[in-house]
Amino acid sequence: MISLTVTAVVFGVVFLAELPDKTALAGLVLGTRYRASYVFAGVAAAFALHVALAVAAGSVLTLLPQQIVHALTGVLFLGGAAMLLLKKDEDEEEVRKPENQSFWKVSGAGFMLILVAEFGDLTQIMTANLAARYDDPLSVGLGAVLALWSVAALGIVGGKALMKRVPLKLITQIAALLMLSLGVWSLWEAVTA
Numbered sequence: 014m015i016s017l018t019v020t021a022v023v024f025g026v027v028f029l030a031e032l033p034d035k036t037a038l039a040g041l042v043l044g045t046r047y048r049a050s051y052v053f054a055g056v057a058a059a060f061a062l063h064v065a066l067a068v069a070a071g072s073v074l075t076l077l078p079q080q081i082v083h084a085l086t087g088v089l090f091l092g093g094a095a096m097l098l099l100k101k102d103e104d105e106e107e108v109r110k111p112e113n114q115s116f117w118k119v120s121g122a123g124f125m126l127i128l129v130a131e132f133g134d135l136t137q138i139m140t141a142n143l144a145a146r147y148d149d150p151l152s153v154g155l156g157a158v159l160a161l162w163s164v165a166a167l168g169i170v171g172g173k174a175l176m177k178r179v180p181l182k183l184i185t186q187i188a189a190l191l192m193l194s195l196g197v198w199s200l201w202e203a204v205t206a
Contacts, residue, residue, distance in 0.1 A: 016152040023143050023156030024163075026191050031136050031164040043126070044169030047119045052169050053162075054116070055123030059131065060161040067137045068154040071144025080206045082145050087199030089142050094193040096135060098186070127165075136161065146199065 043052040077085075131137060140157040144150050 015155060016147075016149055019147045019149050019152035020156040020159075023140070023147075023153050024160045026143070026195065027136050027139060027157045027160035028163060029187050029191060030139055031161055032167075034134065034136065034164075040123075040127075040165050040168030043119075043123055047114055047122075049169050051114070051116050051119035052123045053165060055120030055125075056127050056165045056169070057162050058120075059124045059127035060165065061158055062128065063131050063134075063137050064140055064154050064158045064161065067140035067157070068144045068150045071141035071146075071153065072148075072150050080203050083199045083203035083206065085145070087196045087201075087203060089138065089196075091193065091196035091200075094189040094196060098189045146195075 040052065040056055043056075136157070140153065143157070144153045147153055
């Protein structure tokens, strides 16, 4: 059974953490060069694979005693918040243009770009932490994949307009604050358990 609360919390945290990420910019670049639906198909498949791997890793963590899991996820969330706050602005990476605009070439380019760029990325680590924290792989996986797909869609279709209205620094600070809160909460539960 899917918990809407867990799904919503995961969606919010992952969505905000992914917005300032380089892959959102890469989606924007691909979306300006190629057919948006082709780019999204490849990017969405890569994100689904990353979420499945992260949820599996997080589910393994649930085998540990709860106090250790809370302490570990708390430290990792605090580390993630620090990474977001200390992160330097990244230049928009040049994306190699596929030779033609066929579905397989464009979606394949999007898939490979995200597959490589997101492996071990902050949002993948966060998803594993959330899977361990909530011990609800289906709800966590659904929230994370919907958040990543939403950011990808925003980046591909309307990234420029969003970034003109909402400063990237503000988005990063909100994501860091959420992660900091989750980190403190997890550490508090580890100490009081």
